Amino acid sequence: MTSRRQFMGQSAAAASALAFPLVGGAQPKTVKMGVLHPVTGALAYSGQQCREGVMMAIEDINKAGGIKSLGGAKIEALLGDAQSTPQAGAAEVEKMNEAGVSAIVGAFASAICLATTQAAAKYNLPHVVDVGVADQIVERGLKNTFRFGPGYKKCAEVAVANLHVLNTAAGKPARTVMIIHEESLFGTGTANLLARELPGYGYDVKEIVKHANPTRDFNNIVLRMKQVNPDIVIPANYYNEYALLVRTMQQQKVVPKAIYSVLGGAASSYKFVKEFPEAANGIIDCNHWFNPRDKRSLELKKRVEAKGLFFSYEVFMAYTAMRLLGDAIERAKSTDRAAIIDALNKSTFSDHIMPYGTTQFVNGQNMGAQPLMTQVVKGDIKVIIPRDYREVEPIFPLKA
Amino acid sequence: MFDLSILFASVLNGITTGAVYALIALGLTLIYGVLHIINFAHGASLMVALYGVYFLKEQLGIDPYLALPIMVPAMFALGYALQRGVINRASHGKDENILLVTLGLSIILENLALLFFKSDTRNIETAYTLTTVSIGPAMIALPKLVSFVGALVVSAVLLAVMRYTDLGRAIRAVAKEKHGARLMGIDVDHVYAMCFGIGLACLGAAACFLLPAYYVNPLVGSGFVLVAFTIVVLGGMGSFVGALVGGLLIGVVESIGGLYLGESLGQVGIFAIFIAVLLFRPQGLFGARA
Secondary structure, three states: OHHHHHHHHHHHHHHHHHHOOOOOOOOOOEEEEEEEEOOOOOOHHHHHHHHHHHHHHHHHHHHOOOEHHHOOEEEEEEEEEOOOOHHHHHHHHHHHHHOOOOEEEEOOOHHHHHHHHHHHHOOOOOEEEOOOOOHHHHOOOOOOEEEOOOOHHHHHHHHHHHHHHHHHHOOOOOOEEEEEEEOOHHHHHHHHHHHHHHHHHOOEEEEEEEEOOOOOOOHHHHHHHHHHOOOEEEEEOOHHHHHHHHHHHHHOOOOOOEEEEEOOOOOOOHHHHHHOHHHHOOOEEEEOOOOOOOHHHHHHHHHHHHOOOOOOHHHHHHHHHHHHHHHHHHHHOOOOHHHHHHHHHOOOOOOOOOOOOOOOEEOOEEOOOOOEEEEEEOOEEEEEEOHHHOOOOOOOOOOO | OOOHHHHHHHHHHHHHHHHHHHHHHHHHHHHHHHHOOOOOOHHHHHHHHHHHHHHHHHHHOOOOOOOHHHHHHHHHHHHHHHHHHHHHHHHOOOHHHHHHHHHHHHHHHHHHHHHHHOOOOEOOOOOOOOOEEEEOOEEEEHHHHHHHHHHHHHHHHHHHHHHHOHHHHHHHHHHHOHHHHHHOOOOHHHHHHHHHHHHHHHHHHHHHHHHHHOOEOOOHHHHHHHHHHHHHHHHOOOOHHHHHHHHHHHHHHHHHHHHHHOOOHHHHHHHHHHHHHHHHOOOOOOOOOO
16 A cells, blocks of 8 residues: 555656756666565565565665765665556556666566566566566566576476485385465466476375465365375465465374475475474475575574564565666666666676575576575574585484 | 265364354344345454454463453444444445445455554464364364354354344344334334444454464455355345355365365355355245345
C-alpha cells in the first residue's frame, strides 16, 4: 500500500523532472533504480525481504560515496509492487520505464521474473534477477537480463550429485525417494529435473506429489508418505507449506533417513530453525547461501537481525544483485541503459559475499553461481558441502 | 491401492478439518440466513480473530483454548459494532451496498494487517502442538481432535440458542419476515447486529481451535472463505444443520480426494459437489427455501 503510494509520488516527481530538463551537460546527481518485488499478496514475505536486501545495498553504496565514476551520484530507489502476479509485475516495469530508471532489480519469483524481464527487454532496460531460479528466464536470448545466482537446473544437479556422495559414503542406506513440490514454475521445474537426474544414480523415485499454494493441510500427503515409506523425502516449496509439511511429518511420526530439500523454502531459514527447532533438526538443504568464511556476510547478518528481521536467502541474494548492478554502473561510467548492459556483460565483479568467485556472464547467467549444501545442526544452519566452505561434518542418514 | 488404515486416517483427518470448516460456515450461514447478505469480510474477520489469538498467546502467554472466553465475546462485540456502526449505516437499506461494504471491509482489514503485522507468517508453539493421539491405527494431532470436539459443542450451543431462547425466536422471525417481526415489536436493527456479532463470535471460537495447528498471515482467511461458501450452498443457505453436515462432508471429500488424486486435484471433489448441488438441489441438502 505505502509502497504503491510512494511509487506514485516518486513517478510524479520523476515525470515533472523530465518535463523541465536541466540545461547543460552537468553530471546527474542521482541514478534511478527500479526496485521491483511482490511486496503484497501470497509472496509478500519474500518480496519484502528482497526489498530490504536491495535497500540495504543502496544504502551501503550511497554511504560509501555513491557512484564515483559519475561524480558520486547517489542511487535513488523507485519502489514497485508486483502484487505476487506476473501481470502486475510487467505493469510496474512500464511505469518504471516511463519514470526513466536506468535499471531494474527484482522480482523474486520465477513466474514474475519471466514477465518483468520480458517487459523490460522492450526498452533495452537492464534487469538483474535477484532470485528467479527458473532457467527459462535466461534462456530466451533477452539481452537485458542478467542473473547473478544459480538456476534450478544447476541446483538440482548439485543436489543429486551430493546426495549420491553422502549416500555412498554412508554405505548406500538410501534407495527410494519421494518428491513433494509446489505447483508453480519453480516447484514443478525443480521436481521434473530431480525426477530425471535421480534414476541415473540408481535411485527409485517412488512418488512425486504436487500441492497448491496455499495448502491448508498436509496430512494426506504425509499419509501417502507413510504408505510409500521412502528413504529420502525431497521437498521443493515455499516457506509456509514447507513448515506445515515438516510439522505434519513430525506429528504423524514419519521419519525418513533424510529430509533432503532442494531450494526448500524453510530448510535453510533461520526463522524456521528458531520457530521449530525440533522439526528442523538435521534437515539438509541445497539452496542459495552466503560464503560463511567471508566476514562481511556475518556483519550483514547482524545488521539485518538488528532490524528485527531474519537473514533469509532473499535478503542476501537481493543485496548482492544490487551490489552487482552498482558495480556495473560504476564501470559503465554512465546511466545509459546500453552502457550498463555492456558493463554487466563484461562484469568481473568479485568483491561480494556469495561463494561464486569472479563474475562472468554467459547469455545473462553468472557461470560461477552455485548453491551450497547446508544442514540444521543444534539450532543453527551450517554448510556441509562443498568442502571449501564446510563448517561441520554432514550427518547422514539421520536414522540408521 | 491404499491400506485401510491409511484410508481410515484420511477420513478421520477430513472429519476433524471439516468441523472447523463447519464452524466458519456457521457464522456465514447465520449472517446470510438473517441479513440476506453474503459477508465478504468473513475471511478477513477470521484473520483478525487469528491475530487476536496469536497476540494473546505471544504477548500475554494465554493459551489459545483459554483465550476462548476472551475471543468469543471480543469478536461478538466487533461484529455487533461493525454491523450497527458501519455496515448498516453505509448500506442505506440496499443489499448491493451491503455487499460492497463487506468487500471494502475485507480489503481494509487485510491491508491494515499487512501494514501493522507485515506479511510474515506466524505460528505459535504450545506444549501440545505436536502431540498426537492414536485412534485405532490412525494418529491424529491433539489440536485437531480438540477443534473437532470444540466445533461440535459450539454448533450445539448455537442450535440451542436458536431453538430455545427469545433471541433465537426473534432471529428466526426476522429471517422469515422482517416487516412482520418489526410490527411484533422486535428491534430488527438489534437482531441484525446480534446475528453479525454471533457470526463473528463463531470465528473467534474457530480461531482459538485453529491456531495451535495452523498459522496466521494477513491473507490466511481467503483460503477458508471459499470453502465456507461452498459449504453454505451445499448445506442450504441459512441452514445450521446443513452447515455442520456440509462442513464435515466437504472435509472428508477434500481429504479423500487429496489422498487419491493428489493435493492439487483433490479439491476438484469440493467443486464438483458444489456444481452438482446447484444443478440438482439448488436449495441445498437441508435448505427449506430456495
